[in-house]
Amino acid sequence: MVTNHNITLSYRELSDIEELSAEDKNLLKEAMAVAENAYAPYSGFRVGAALRLESGKTVKGVNVENAAFPSGICAERSTISASVSNYPDDKPSAIAIAAFNEEGLTDQPVTPCGNCRQVIAEEETRSNTRIKLILGGKKNIYVIESMSSLLPLQFSKKNLLTNLPSL
Numbered sequence: 121m122v123t124n125h126n127i128t129l130s131y132r133e134l135s136d137i138e139e140l141s142a143e144d145k146n147l148l149k150e151a152m153a154v155a156e157n158a159y160a161p162y163s164g165f166r167v168g169a170a171l172r173l174e175s176g177k178t179v180k181g182v183n184v185e186n187a188a189f190p191s192g193i194c195a196e197r198s199t200i201s202a203s204v205s206n207y208p209d210d211k212p213s214a215i216a217i218a219a220f221n222e223e224g225l226t227d228q229p230v231t232p233c234g235n236c237r238q239v240i241a242e243e244e245t246r247s248n249t250r251i252k253l254i255l256g257g258k259k260n261i262y263v264i265e266s267m268s269s270l271l272p273l274q275f276s277k278k279n280l281l282t283n284l285p286s287l
């Protein structure tokens with residue numbers, strides 16, 4: 121039997137940062153500001169991320185590149201690592217991301233790479249919550265209600281548990 125499935129992705133597109141709520145606007149501004157600290161001598165592409173926690177704290181991170189290229193880390197994963205390391209029980213509720221190239225803030229929002237989608241999705245599972253994505257570009261802003269919608273059919277802990285070989 122063959123069954124066809126369709127998955128749809130819903131996201132909101134805004135044309136101006138002023139259309140965000142005050143707290144989301146502040147989070148995005150924090151992501152833009154911290155991008156200044158990025159260590160990106162190889163790509164020249166500076167990314168900042170700001171993660172809002174339930175307590176009201178904000179954890180920020182940037183991409184940190186390395187001469188051994190694969191050793192570098194994206195802004196999103198450095199932020200999640202900092203958050204889990206310092207506030208393991210404080211649930212994240214939203215992450216804002218902004219990137220700058222040699223011309224400044226990118227025209228279009230940057231969407232997280234596959235590795236970062238996987239890590240943010242597992243953080244949603246670990247914290248039993250949804251993490252809203254606020255992706256800021258010069259021309260528009262995307263708001264996506266949960267990482268799981270950007271990573272359908274994701275590989276997760278469940279796969280490991282159900283695929284364990286029987287001993």
Ligand code: THU
Pocket residue numbers: 160163165166167182183184185192193194195196230231232233236
């Ligand atoms: N990068 C991020 O930090 N986040 C993204 O969402 C996309 C890519 C970084 C990785 C690398 O340091 C540089 O941007 C160019 O890919």
